[in-house]
Amino acid sequence: MKNEGEAAKRPDNTAFTQQRLPAWQPILSAGIVIPSFLLIGLAFIGIGIGLFLTSQTIQVWEMDYTGVEKDSPCFRCTILSNQNCTCEVIFSLSTLFTGPVFFYYGLSNYYQNFRKYGVSKDYYQLAGDTGYFKNPEAYCSPYAYDSKKNPIVPCGAIANSIFNDTFELYQIINGTKKQVPLDGKGISWWTDYNIKYRNPSPVNGSFAKSFDGTVKPINWPKPAYELDLTDPNNNGFLNQDFLVWMRRAALPQFRKLYRRITDGDYAAGLPAGNYSLKVHYNYPVLSFDGRKKVVFSNVSWMGGKNDFLGIAYLVVGSLCVIMSVVMLVVYAKFKFSDDDEAR
Amino acid sequence: GLCKKLNSIYCGGDEKRVDSRTIYVGHRPCPDTEAFIPSKFCDNRIVSSKYTVWNFLPKNLFEQFRRIANFYFLIIFLVQVIVDTPTSPVTSGLPLFFVITVTAIKQGYEDWLRHKADNEVNKYPVTVLEDGRSVKKESEKIKVGDVVEVVEDETFPCDLILLQSSREDGTCFVTTASLDGESNHKTHYTVPDTEKDLQALPATIECEQPQPDLYKFVGRMHIYKPEQEPAVRSLGPENLLLKGATLKNTKKISGVTVYTGMETKMALNYQGKSQKRSAVEKSINAFLLVYLCILISKAVVCTTLKYVWQSKEGQDEPWYNQKNQKEKDTNMYLKMFTDFLSFMVLFNFIIPVSMYVTVEMQKFLGSFFITWDKDFFDPEIQEGALVNTSDLNEELGQVEYVFTDKTGTLTQNNMEFIECCIDGFQYKHRDTRSELDGFTVTDGPVNKLQQKAGQEKEELFLRALCLCHTVQVKEAGSEEVLTDQVDGIDGMQPQPEEERGFIASSPDEIALVRGAMEYGFTFLGLESKSMKIKNRENNIEEYKLLHVLNFDPVRRRMSVIVQTKSGETLLFCKGADSSIFPRVKPEEVDRIRMHVERNATEGYRTLCVAYKQLSAEEYAVADTGLREARLALQDREQKLMAMYNQVETGMSLIGATAVEDRLQEEAAETMEALQGAGMKVWVLTGDKMETAKSTCYACRLFQRGTELLELTVRTLEDGRLKREEKLLELLRDYHRRAVQDAPPVKAGVTRSWSTANQDYGFIIDGATLSLVMNPSREADASQYRSLFLQICQNCTAVLCCRMAPLQKAQIVKMVKNSKGSPITLSIGDGANDVSMILEAHVGIGIKGKEGRQAVRNSDYNLCFILPQFLYQFFCGYSQQPLYDAAYLTMYNICFTSMPILAYSLLEQHISMEILLDNAALYREIANNAMLRWRPFLYWTVLGIFQGLLFFFGVRFLFSNPALQDNGQVFGNWSYGTIVFTVLVFTVTLKLALDTRHWTWINHFVIWGSLAFYVFFSFFWGGIIWPFLKQQRLYFVFANMLSSVSAWLVIIILILLSLLPEILLVVLRKPRGPHSRQVYLFLPFPF
Secondary structure (H helix, E strand, O other): OOOOOOHOOOOOOOOOOOOOOOOOOOOOOHHHEEEHHHHHHHHHHHHHHHHHHHHHHEEEEEEEOOOOOOOOOOHHHHHHOHHHHEEEEEEOOOEEEOOEEEEEEEEEOOOOOOHHHOOOHHHHOOOOOOOOOOOHHHHHOOEEEOOOOEOOOOOHHHHOOOOOEEEEEEEEEEEEEOOOOOOOOOOOHHHHHHHHOOOOOEEEEEEHHHOOOEEEEOOOOOOHHOOOOOOOHHHHHHHHHHHHHOOOOOOOOOOEEEEEEEEHHHHOOEEEEEEHHHEEEEEHHHOOOOOOEEEOOOOOOOOOOOOHHHHHHHHHHHHHHHHHHHHEEEHHHHHHHHHHOOO | OOOHHHHHHHHHOOOOOOOOOEEEHOOOOOOOOOOOOHHHHHHOOOOOOOOOOOOOHHHHHHHHOHHHHHHHHHHHHHHHHHOOOOOOOHHHHHHHHHHHHHHHHHHHHHHHHHHHHHHHHHOOEEEEEEOOOOEEEEEHHHHOOOEEEEOOOEEEOOOOEEEEEEEOOOEEEEEHHHOEEEEEEEEEEEEOOOOOOOHOOEEEEEEEOOOOOOOOOEEEEEOOOOOOOEEEEOOHHHEEEEEOEEEEEEEEEEEEEEEHHHOOOHHHHHHHHHOOHHHHHHHHHHHHHHHHHHHHHHHHHHHHHHHHHHHOOOOEEEEEOOOHHHHHHHHHHHHHHHHHHHEEEHHHHEHOOOOHHHHHHHHHHHHHHHHHOOOOOOOOOOOOOOOOOHOOOOOHHHEEEEEEEEHHHHHHEEEEEEEEEEEOOOEEOOOOOOOOOOOOOOOHHHHOOOOOHHHHHHHHHHHHHOOOOOOEOOOOOOHHHHOOOOOOOOOOOOOOOOOOOOOOOHHHHHHHHHHHHHHEEEEOOOOOOOEEEOOOOOOOEEEEEEEEEEEEEEOOOOEEEOOOOOOEEEEEEEEEEHHHHHOOHHHHHHHHHHHHHHHOOOOOOEEEEEEEEEEEHHHHHHHHHHHHHHHHOOHHHHHHHHHHHOOOOOEEEEEEEEEEEOOOHHHHHHHHHHHOOOOOEEEEOOHHHHHHHHHHHHHOOOOOEEEEEEHHHHHOOOHHHHHHHHHHHHHHHHHHHHHOOOOOOOOOOOOOOOOOOOOOEEEEEEEHHHHHHHHOOOHHHHHHHHHHHHHHOOOOOOEEOOOOOHHHHHHHHHHHHOOOOEEHHHHHOEEEEEEEEHHHOOOOOOOOOHHHHHHHHHHHHHHHHHHHHHHHHHOOOOOOOOOOOHHHHHHHHHHHHHHHHHHHHHOOOOHHHHHHHHHHHHHHHHHHHHHHHHHHHHHHHHHHHHHHHHHHHHHHOOOOOOOOOOEEEHHHHHHHHHHHHHHHHHHHHHHHHHOOEOOOOHOOOOOOOHHHHHHHHHHHHOOOOOOOOOOOOOHHHHHHHHHHHHHHHHHHHHHHHHHHHHHHHHHHOOOOOOOHHHOOOOOOOO
């Protein structure tokens, strides 16, 4: 219990232990703050003007086709007994709708962000793992098994409630309808289509066989392997409409990409004129007071039309400029009084 | 509690009930006693560690879950396991696990250190005399009754009764620095007449049961001699060597063990210390409670709204989201309850799980900085600062009251003989100082002033100085020891050949003996009860030492009874004037009183010296009385006291001495700084008022402008009124002056220090204090006390003189428990300060670093969770989480904890130099400034503002979710990720804005955290994780970054949410170039 010698007990004399690490001590002096506020403000105003103008150039045409009013074209389809109902919406464009035109469908008061709804899917099924076809994830309940206890693939509420209205767009030229080609490719996330979702491997060369022993979701008219019989790359879980639907919307009022108009005569956009939109009306929304709409829009570098961002930038930018001016005034005043008092 | 339990396990319960224990020296049965029953005592193991390998896990977990926050998270975790909740148990389980693990590691490490220390003590080899042989044993194997040998500089392994010493006079010296902080050498005595063969000493010791008072011990030793009545020797504290004390200046001692292990006084004293809980944790708990209320109200609001919303047609169960049978069957109220729990779980992160850990880590690591600080290193004793508990670091920044001892703390306790006064004539020793004195010319040594006092008186006085003490002469030949002993021996000055080393328990005594030496009387030493003095004529005088009436703080005097060669019996007594004056003839007092008072005013310690000649009969009475009292087992103290008082009467005063106790280096500067820092400094001393007052002036506690309010025995003397009436009158008067008439003091900023205000100093003495505390009518007590307290609180400095140690503690306790429960700090060095140190919040304290910023991340969590709350309004109150589980889990422990920890450890918002120069800066943080409700409210409001901003900013952006130039739309996880990104950047950058002191570590953790967040998000979204059931975040982050709009919204939201903070920083900053140095800016907004 004797002293252990001096060196052991003397604290290390390093910058760290003595809390004397070299340090940068930023001082936000008026000379820095006022110009930087001004610069930020001006930059924001610049961005804001750019955003606002861009947003203004984006064309949007949208239309509610739910058919609540009696005189609306799709009213008759809202009667439940009316199966395979189609209705036609006529509209006209006064100017060229610059392409590429994006065709969205929109739903409101529709809660894709319900928690229970959101978890009601089986990722392993959707990744093509047939091992899970027979034993769907418990969260899929009550959409895991049909009444005969057959497993449903793809299971769960999201898949079951896929939006199944379909649209055909015609340009009416001199009374004749010319179909506008709608491009269903590239409407879902690249990673969803290429990596995240996988189809099960075909059994004996037959894609359908891999679904043996399972049943289609209750609301679906046809099983997953028949979603698009024309294009095997758009079939099954890799069906783009399916993928778009599976990416849940953030808010109860949302829109999802339906098609792009990029081909043929309409690559440059939709010319002015009359159009007819033929709606295969299947999707009931009135039971929960929902609404359906179609939206045509083109996009810019900032995405779809959204005035909010431009306005926000303009407001904040102006705020910064105003504050820099106020600060300048205050600074000038106080600087002089400081000099007088020499505190 | 635990230690007591241990005791009863080790020691057997029945033994405890007996009032005394009997110890058989060397375990030898003694004749004449009842059958030798070796009673069971506990072994000599010291257990200061809390855990063993086996009980660490359960015990540590139990203790950790007693903490509110941990328990809360455990509950949340369990709810998540049991109920179907929106987030998986991992989200709260992982942070909890992390927190528990980190804390357990810290506590385990600390306990391991304790184990190591215990082992070092318990395995220390000691020499035990067993059957005539010296046996080396491990310390823990010592049993009660063993005879143990200890050599110089070793610590005693247990409490021993000193039987034999290598010193001829049967004494030994110890320092008890590690026990009570007193580093003086104390003299202990062997039991008389036992210095023969220890191997065969047939004796028993009867002593009291273990008790923690270090200065009390009562026992009796029976020595059995063949064919004789057993001899009985009394044992007192002077015979007891305490475990933990160190043997000094004595080659070897032997002693018999009386108390071992956990029953030693040292162990008993440590047990008494309760864990001090820091005020920070208390206020954190209070804030947590607020957040808990917010949390619960959020959950209630959501649950209610959910059911209101569901009652609307079609909302509850739309066709696309139907319930399964189980959900349909569940009872409505049960559903409500589970919904409530789910909301709780969803929002539970509002209470930051990592906060306690951050706070704890900050304290733990912060204490290293105190240990490492080389400014605390004392090269003389080779010790740096020692942090005994890291729990209280931040209290150092909150001290409001400083209680300091005078002697040894304010002053050096390094005494120098200045002057003396013999029979009313003054003798000044140091010729360097010449000062005019009303009575005498004051230069030159004594012999030139012989005409002033009779030579006889003079020599009597000097003899008294030489005899009346307990000083030991340093043995020749141990010079090397001399150099490393600092306190007891006056080794400060270079020592000429003839100069002697003295050892004494108090430096005053050395100073007096040295003083006598200067005047020609040299104390040569004490050899077998005879004291030798070399007088002026270089003749050796010998006196037989008959009795020493030891000094004690109550009597405040000591005496010796000696016999001269000629057979005269003399009693010499020295002590404080107040204790001597009543015991001498009044006419003598008058001659000396003036000197004493003048010396006291100059700040010297004064002692009066008196003597008395005892006739043979008188001595016989005194002798038997003293002996009897010493042997008493019951009430020995009182009996001795009575006897002392009886002997020390009717003396005649010979003179007085003045000893200077110099101020500690920079004592005055320190006191000024403390006052400047807004702390109230109270000096609690046993010294007399004049001395203490002058010390206070010397160290600038009282200044010229200070108006002194005196409440002492002197001011209470009033012919008209009774003491208590006068006391009340004075209290009322002072109260009016100091409290009512004083301009109202705003808390915090302008605490009475500004020069405009009148400063008040308050003086009270022990006698008056006891009158205040315990008035004759019980009813007045509270009134007196509150008046007294209010006066004290309005005074800048308070001097309490003539305090008994217990009174010191009483005062500390009173202040501590007063309104607002201020943080108190006690500094002291002596035994008389121990109780007051234990009473105060902070024991010896040094300088504080503001470290409580860690709490700030509580508001992080508000803006973290608020968007999640708001999201419920948009998702049908379905408890849909906004953020991914990984983000929920990582937010506190990974993305935000490191910067705040680095900040709280390294931030120096004002440089050290400025801090040292401007003590007033302390006021800025005092009173828990950083943790008060206003800043807390500010943080909360800011958090709400930011939360609203984050959520609605992104909400408006998502009014059109097509955010990419390919027209594709973003989903709900993109929404959450954008909000979360804004959040992480905002809180980190906000901290960056507050950081004034950017070391490379700050840069590293702040930018590192952000980089880590980005890296983690890419990584987490870049891989299909096989163990996850849902790949929610797959490429969400990368996709988000490919959208220009997302970038733009992130940038603008970060800027907008930081704007209030930036504005505050800018508006608060120093404005002119000159003002930068002195501008006292507030480091934090409120």
